[in-house]
Structures are given as structure tokens and as C-alpha cells.
Amino acid sequence: MIPALAAFFPGKLAAIAESLVLEDDPRPHVPGAAFLDGDRLRQVLDAFAANYAEPDEQAVATQWSKWHFSQLLPPVLIANIAADWLLPTAIDRIGIVLSPDRRTLAIRLPGEGARLPVSGVQRFSPLVEDHLAPLIAAVSRASGLPAKTLWSNAGNVAETVVSECAAFLGEAHPGVTDARALLAARLWPDGRRNELFEPIRYREGRRRRRICCLRYRIASLPLCKSCPLDSIPSRSRRSGKE
Template identity: 40%
Template sequence: MIPALAPLFIADFEHYRDVLVLPDDPRVGVPLRTFLGGDYLNDVLTRFGTAYPESDPRGLASIWSKYYFVKLIPPVVAASLILDQRLPLHLDHLQLILDDDCLPVAFKLPDAGQQWTPGPADAFERFDELLEHHLRPFIDALARHVRLSPKVLWSNAGNYFEWLLGVLANAIPHADVSHGHQLLNARHLPNGRRNPLYQPVRYLKIDGQSEPKRQRRVCCIRYRVTALELCDNCPLSKSKPPVKIHPR
């Protein structure tokens, strides 16, 4: 665990205690650039896919990416928004720790980072390293490897980002998560490029229901994986019963 982040890891968030770690963590990690190089990634997805025989590799990669994003995004975004901690997230400097099932369990950071001084001017400055130097190269490499639309993977990441903002707002009502919402509600980045995290989730009013339905804008193509049903927030789902699939 990174000591500066200790205040985050309480109650329901305690299971993230050993997800962001320093180089002295005894677990074996692989540099992320090495992991994404081809053979290593192919081996991981093949071993992960043994639980879902005859599945489309694109669907397997999408489902695997969910485990990656749900490990990375919550502690990183919470550390930034709640503790104002600026973490070193550049893909070239991180190592990925996998469990025996080839699922992501932790990330080795080169150091503990530092607090924002002064604070970031806006969401784009706050999340630039996460967005441009980690998520973008990671998603581009994984999408190329399995010939999958990057939109699917960005949607997976955005789904957890948006979900976390709701969790933080409920758990810490006084917390300022406005930069998180600013990022997700911006159509374009400051450089004019399309924001790949723009509104990944929408809330629909359903007749007869008091609460709006939370629905992803882009399907995670879970239906391409053998024996898995659609997600409860899938945009393709109309009459199918909800199935909760958030990996933990």
C-alpha cells in the first residue's frame, strides 16, 4: 500500500488497499509495455479464455479489460479527487501484477507521487496522465491486438469512472467530484480531439419505475463470450432480466 493513500482504504473501499503499490511490493510484476507487446498479452488472453471455450477473442478482451479498469480507475480517481494526490501513471513506468487466473490484481508505481500544488486548473489537467499516458496507449494496444473497436474499451473504462463518481458522492457528500463530471461531460478535449470518455452512461426514465435506469451507451460485446448473459445496463437489453456483472 502507498501510505499517502491510506485514508481512502476504509469500509467498502478497503479491498483496494494493496492495488496501488510501490516497487518494494514482493509480488512479481510485468512492465506494462512488455505486457502489451504481443506474445505476453496473447498468452494472458488465451489462458483467461480457457474458462469460456469457443468465445470470440474480442469479447474475451473486452471482459478482461473490465477487470483491469475496475482495479485501476477507482483508487486512482479517488486518490485524485478526495486526497488531491497526483500519482505517476505513465504506462512506461508501471508494472502489472496478475493472479493465477491471469486477472489484474495490482499496479506497481515507481513512486508515491505528490499532492497537487497548486491544484489543477480543470479536469483535463487533473486527469491528463491517466487519460493520455495510460488509458489511451493501453486501449490502443489492446484494441489493435484483437482488432476491436477502441470505443468498446473506452466505454468499459468510462462505465467504472462514472460509477465511482456516484459511489464517492454517496459515501462522502462533502467531496468535490466536479472535475470528474467535467471530464465525462466534455464532448471534446482542449486540443480539439473527441473526448473518448464523453457521457459513457445515460439515465433513462422507465414507465412504472421511480428511479431512472442506468444504461451504457456502448455495448461491451459480452454476448460474444460463451455462456455470459447481457449486462444489466446493456444498451441491447430490452426484455432480458438484469444480470449484475461488475467484477470486484
């Protein structure tokens, strides 16, 4: 674990932070900037597609992105929300440690981070603007998967983390309040559209995504637990149509 994070992830929580490492990690890695190159990214997605007997290009991209976000967002958001700690996650400064099938195993950071310089929803701006936005745009271009679906994948993970932080810290905790405000805001303070707006809705006590992730297009995969669909569409999973 990164030494500066040890106090934020004690005991059993330490496993959450294992996906963040520093530049002395000996494992091979790919520079984050390489994931903005369409050809390199398609190679990664093509290799990841080998996990499925009948891969659909967009569904493969959605599954790859969900794995990446699940490695990145929990430790980064917990450090931000619970400890006011900003980690250096800009895509062009990090490295990504990949498994043999090219899924994200760890994020290689250029430093341990520092105390947050701002509060409010702006505390999440570096993560959103310098990592999520450029990576999502690149994955969308490489796969044809709509960017809104990728943002929804990130938002789904983020909302889960925020809810867990709220259960542990309380809704009145400043970090939790700021995170809830981010997910509830249609716009950033400067008027830009907030792509993380309301990724999850609760209907009749059930947690549902606002936008389907399209994983049902892979025949071996069922609907996800928070799918907004009640059943798999009758049209061909492989048709690319809704």
C-alpha cells in the same frame, strides 16, 4: 496498502486501495510496457480466454479490460477526486501483477504520488493519456475489439466511481465537479476528442451504457446490468457481427 494512501482509504475503504502496490511488493510482475507489445499481449489474452468454454476473441478482450479497469480506476480516481492526489500510473513506468489465469491483480507503482499540480479536467489527463490511451490502443490492435468499446468499459467504471464519490462528498466538491465535467465534455480543453465522453446514460431511471461491451458473445455470460441492449441478439454470439 501504499502508506501515502492510508489517510484517503480509512476503515472498510482500505480494501479498495489493495490493488495498488509499490515496487517492494514481492509478487512476480510484468512491466507495463510489455502490454504494448502485440505478441506479449495476445499471450495474456489467450491465457485469460481459458476461463471460457467457447471464447470469442473480442469478448475475451472486453472481459480482460473490464477486470483491469476495475483494479486500476477506483483507487486512482478516488485519490484524485477526494484528496487531490496524483498517482504515477503511466503504463511504461508501472508493473502489473497477474493472476495464474492472467487477469490483473494489482498495479505496481513506481512511487507514492504527489499533490495534483492542476485542477479542472486536466487533473485526469495523466491517467487518460499515459495509461488508458496506450493500453486501449494496444488491446484493440491485439484483439480487433474496437477502441470505442474499450473506452466505454473504462468510462463505465469511471462513472460508477464518480457517482459514489458524489454520494459521499457531495456534487459541489471540486473533485466531483471536475470529474463530472470530464464525463460530460466531448472535447478536451485543447480541442482533442474526449474518449470518455458520456459513457453512461440514464433512461427511465435505468442506468445504461452508451456502447455495448459485447460480452454476450461468450455463451456462458448474460448481458451486463447496464447493457444498452434489452435482450441478447439472435445472431450467433460467435459470428462477430452486430
